[in-house]
Amino acid sequence: xxxxxxxxxxxxxxxxxxxxxxxxxxxxxxxxxxxxxxxxxxxxxxxxxxxxxxxxxxxxxxxxxxxxxxxxxxxxxxxxxxxxxxxxxxxxxxxxxxxxxxxxxxxxxxxxxxxxxxxxxxxxxxxxxxxxxxxxxxxxxxxxxxxxxxxxxxxxxxxxxxxxxxxxxxxxxxxxxxxxxxxxxxxxxxxxxxxxxxxxxxxxxxxxxxxxxxxxxxxxxxxxxxxxxxxxxxxxxxxxxxxxxxxxxxxxxxxxxxxxxxxxxxxxxxxxxxxxxxxxxxxxxxxxxxxxxxxxxxxxxxxxxxxxxxxxxxxxxxxxxxxxxxxxxxxxxxxxxxxxxxxxxxxxxxxxxxxxxxxxxxxxxx
Amino acid sequence: xxxxxxxxxxxxxxxxxxxxxxxxxxxxxxxxxxxxxxxxxxxxxxxxxxxxxxxxxxxxxxxxxxxxxxxxxxxxxxxxxxxxxxxxxxxxxxxxxxxxxxxxxxxxxxxxxxxxxxxxxxxxxxxxxxxxxxxxxxxxxxxxxxxxxxxxxxxxxxxxxxxxxxxxxxxxxxxxxxxxxxxxxxxxxxxxxxxxxxxxxxxxxxxxxxxxxxxxxxxxxxxxxxxxxxxxxxxxxxxxxxxxxxxxxxxxxxxxxxxxxxxxxxxxxxxxxxxxxxxxxxxxxxxxxxxxxxxxxxxxxxxxxxxxxxxxxxxxxxxxxxxxxxxxxxxxxxxxxxxxxxxxxxxxxxxxxxxxxxxxxxxxxx
Numbered sequence: 184x185x186x187x188x189x190x191x192x193x194x195x196x197x198x199x200x201x202x203x204x205x206x207x208x209x210x211x212x213x214x215x216x217x218x219x220x221x222x223x224x225x226x227x228x229x230x231x232x233x234x235x236x237x238x239x240x241x242x243x244x245x246x247x248x249x250x251x252x253x254x255x256x257x258x259x260x261x262x263x264x265x266x267x268x269x270x271x272x273x274x275x276x277x278x279x280x281x282x283x284x285x286x287x288x289x290x291x292x293x294x295x296x297x298x299x300x301x302x303x304x305x306x307x308x309x310x311x312x313x314x315x316x317x318x319x320x321x322x323x324x325x326x327x328x329x330x331x332x333x334x335x336x337x338x339x340x341x342x343x344x345x346x347x348x349x350x351x352x353x354x355x356x357x358x359x360x361x362x363x364x365x366x367x368x369x370x371x372x373x374x375x376x377x378x379x380x381x382x383x384x385x386x387x388x389x390x391x392x393x394x395x396x397x398x399x400x401x402x403x404x405x406x407x408x409x410x411x412x413x414x415x416x417x418x419x420x421x422x423x424x425x426x427x428x429x430x431x432x433x434x435x436x437x438x439x440x441x442x443x444x445x446x447x448x449x450x451x452x453x454x455x456x457x458x459x460x461x462x463x464x465x466x467x468x469x470x471x472x473x474x475x476x477x478x479x480x481x482x483x484x485x486x487x488x489x490x491x492x493x494x495x496x497x498x499x500x501x502x503x504x505x506x507x508x509x510x511x512x513x514x515x516x517x518x519x520x521x522x523x524x525x526x527x528x529x530x531x532x533x534x535x536x537x538x539x540x541x542x543x544x545x546x547x548x549x
Numbered sequence: 550x551x552x553x554x555x556x557x558x559x560x561x562x563x564x565x566x567x568x569x570x571x572x573x574x575x576x577x578x579x580x581x582x583x584x585x586x587x588x589x590x591x592x593x594x595x596x597x598x599x600x601x602x603x604x605x606x607x608x609x610x611x612x613x614x615x616x617x618x619x620x621x622x623x624x625x626x627x628x629x630x631x632x633x634x635x636x637x638x639x640x641x642x643x644x645x646x647x648x649x650x651x652x653x654x655x656x657x658x659x660x661x662x663x664x665x666x667x668x669x670x671x672x673x674x675x676x677x678x679x680x681x682x683x684x685x686x687x688x689x690x691x692x693x694x695x696x697x698x699x700x701x702x703x704x705x706x707x708x709x710x711x712x713x714x715x716x717x718x719x720x721x722x723x724x725x726x727x728x729x730x731x732x733x734x735x736x737x738x739x740x741x742x743x744x745x746x747x748x749x750x751x752x753x754x755x756x757x758x759x760x761x762x763x764x765x766x767x768x769x770x771x772x773x774x775x776x777x778x779x780x781x782x783x784x785x786x787x788x789x790x791x792x793x794x795x796x797x798x799x800x801x802x803x804x805x806x807x808x809x810x811x812x813x814x815x816x817x818x819x820x821x822x823x824x825x826x827x828x829x830x831x832x833x834x835x836x837x838x839x840x841x842x843x844x845x846x847x848x849x850x851x852x853x854x855x856x857x858x859x860x861x862x863x864x865x866x867x868x869x870x871x872x873x874x875x876x877x878x879x880x881x882x883x884x885x886x887x888x889x890x891x892x893x894x895x896x897x898x899x900x901x902x903x904x905x906x907x908x909x910x911x912x913x914x915x
Binding site for chain 1: 593594595596615616617619620635636655656657658659660661662663664665676677678680727734753754755756757758843844845855859861862863881883
């Protein structure tokens with residue numbers, strides 16, 4: 184076992200190697216997953232700036248609002264915490280630390296207002312997205328990360344199994360959404376992150392938010408949900424039929440299931456991220472549903488629900504053992520119905536290993 | 550009643566007046582509250598960019614990922630929706646729309662990576678934070694906004710009343726936090742936004758997150774919570790004593806309650822935002838607790854939990870009728886206990902009107 188300060192320092196050392204290669208003098212990180220990945224602390228999204236400064240050498244510093252300092256548990260061997268008071272301007276404190284640098288990497292999700300403030304009066308500084316440094320590090324998960332993703336996947340599967348035993352008809356999307364959110368926590372997640380419950384025609388909107396629509400017999404219902412365990416995400420989608428599906432729905436679902444299976448089977452080290460999208464899409468194209476599959480096949484997952492690698496046309500990155508991503512084709516008929524099947528898959532030396540194993544059949548519910 | 554498209558167009562017209570005054574040619578908005586304020590649609594925080602472009606004249610455009618287009622219900626009289634496909638680069642589409650502009654206002658919370666991408670190869674463009682345009686508009690609430698803030702405040706008060714009837718001892722902070730989150734929705738919020746439950750020594754951390762600490766007799770417990778109704782936020786804090794408070798806690802609380810009351814009574818049109826902070830702080834200074842009051846007195850509230858005006862030293866902005874903000878002094882003794890009282894207050898011609906009216910006494914619970 185690696186203790187946490189040692190793990191943080193190893194990750195910071197790897198980030199510094201990447202900074203040296205990329206010609207980045209200093210990296211500054213605020214909200215987003217890079218900071219917890221490196222030091223185990225996540226910045227609150229707030230007008231009160233939290234920002235860590237990673238110089239090429241020497242101990243990193245974490246500037247935090249004074250009132251949040253009591254909640255920061257960061258090992259002083261990893262990072263020195265520097266609280267700032269309500270009358271100080273934290274951007275000025277950061278700007279002073281950037282003096283002498285020429286290229287600065289800044290966290291991708293940092294608020295634009297803070298980047299603009301840092302750029303003001305520092306026209307010689309060049310800023311680049313920190314993901315150029317951090318994304319390659321985070322792309323391949325270590326054993327501890329995969330263990331957390333696996334635990335999260337299993338907890339999500341238990342939610343899917345409970346859903347299959349529920350009555351759907353007569354309940355609103357919102358009501359069922361609350362059931363899912365509660366179940367995510369009851370089954371072991373620290374927090375529920377999102378719950379899409381898209382019934383009947385709403386199913387054709389892939390990112391639908393639950394409404395007061397009452398689910399009725401004959402509906403197809405897409406439920407996409409996830410939470411976090413130890414910071415790592417689950418994300419799975421199952422599709423339900425309230426009563427027996429129509430011939431049309433059953434036929435589309437059969438093609439969808441084959442497409443998802445084909446995508447998962449195509450996963451192995453060395454093939455490109457794009458190739459999984461191609462393999463999945465071809466099945467739906469051949470079955471005549473291609474035009475209704477309006478999104479990429481998947482996204483990487485880890486500390487963020489969506490991160491590298493994206494399984495999308497144009498992404499020629501070869502897959503490597505330890506990468507984790509969703510395989511989630513869908514079919515969406517505007518105004519009528521939608522369906523999606525989503526599993527998280529980890530690349531192993533032998534191929535893809537699914538982290539979701541709840542039934543992928545079209546589940547018939549009452 | 551003003552219908553929604555008309556309201557949006559009026560707000561956009563006011564934003565354009567402000568753009569003209571500030572010399573801003575185009576405004577681009579992504580995640581954050583400015584976009585829903587102007588057009589009623591909130592961008593999903595995502596690597597798939599959602600961004601609205603407001604030129605000086607002509608119909609604004611909203612670029613959204615194709616898969617999210619089905620969930621966008623924006624009146625075409627207000628804004629034209631332009632979906633982009635998974636193989637397009639939305640930043641390039643936006644950059645093309647900025648051609649010919651010299652000054653661009655960009656939403657404060659826009660991800661830094663998108664700002665950097667827009668700046669790349671457009672070195673003649675000057676970017677400024679969109680809040681320079683939008684914050685003055687959002688600062689003074691209209692009747693509809695105040696009605697929603699009032700409804701949210703009343704719903705939060707019902708949660709506070711229910712809390713006062715609960716048993717605290719033997720329950721974890723996390724368990725009580727879930728009770729509060731559920732109650733926020735049961736009492737009428739669309740969503741629960743946050744729940745701070747800080748017991749015993751954890752109370753000294755103003756932004757504490759609920760843990761598995763078991764609450765016990767003798768604890769002081771700070772509970773700070775809020776949700777959203779129609780987009781508008783509630784935010785209130787009450788402090789509870791599990792069993793009778795010690796003399797020390799009771800004395801500190803007495804000073805705190807006087808400080809909060811003094812702050813609310815100081816609210817009236819024409820005085821500065823800073824002056825409310827000064828009035829509140831003076832009471833705690835005089836009572837000997839000033840050094841334990843480690844944050845500003847309050848923050849504006851509306852579509853965001855924290856927005857202008859901030860009640861903080863150095864903010865000389867005069868208060869105006871229609872402004873809404875928290876008045877929330879606290880006392881935090883590291884390693885021992887904390888306490889805070891928070892109400893939302895709206896400025897009226899006659900002074901401050903509280904939107905929270907649940908008991909501000911130190912509530913003794915079991």
